[in-house]
Amino acid sequence: MRFLSMVRINENSGLRPSEQLMADMGTLIEEMSAAGQLIETAGLRPTAEGARMRLSGGRLTTTDGPFTESKEVIGGYALLEAASMREALALTERFLRVHGDEWEVECEVRALDEQCGPDAR
16 A cells, blocks of 8 residues: 655744754665655655645635745655555654654655556556
8 A cells, every 4th residue: 555644844943954864864765765665755845935726616726835824834745655554654653763852743644545546447
């Protein structure tokens, strides 16, 4: 099964990844990729460079970032391959623990609905 782990951060915290964190994250990404557990991962650019589009009552509206009403935003994602939600959570735990004690990071983990994707049968 595939799972999406969405990384929620407070982009206004002022924290920037250290060289050590980036090195440790690189090692973890290599290990999980080689094991076939990590399909894809990426960080997202700041909300100031993004936009939100909404459909409501048949009307489309677009709002340019930054999104000041949002305390936490999705700062990145990991597409995981795991046998169960329990395994996906264990993989996500490894990612979170790499950050150490100074970071406040939350991940929302959800299974992909395989009936909706390009491989749907």
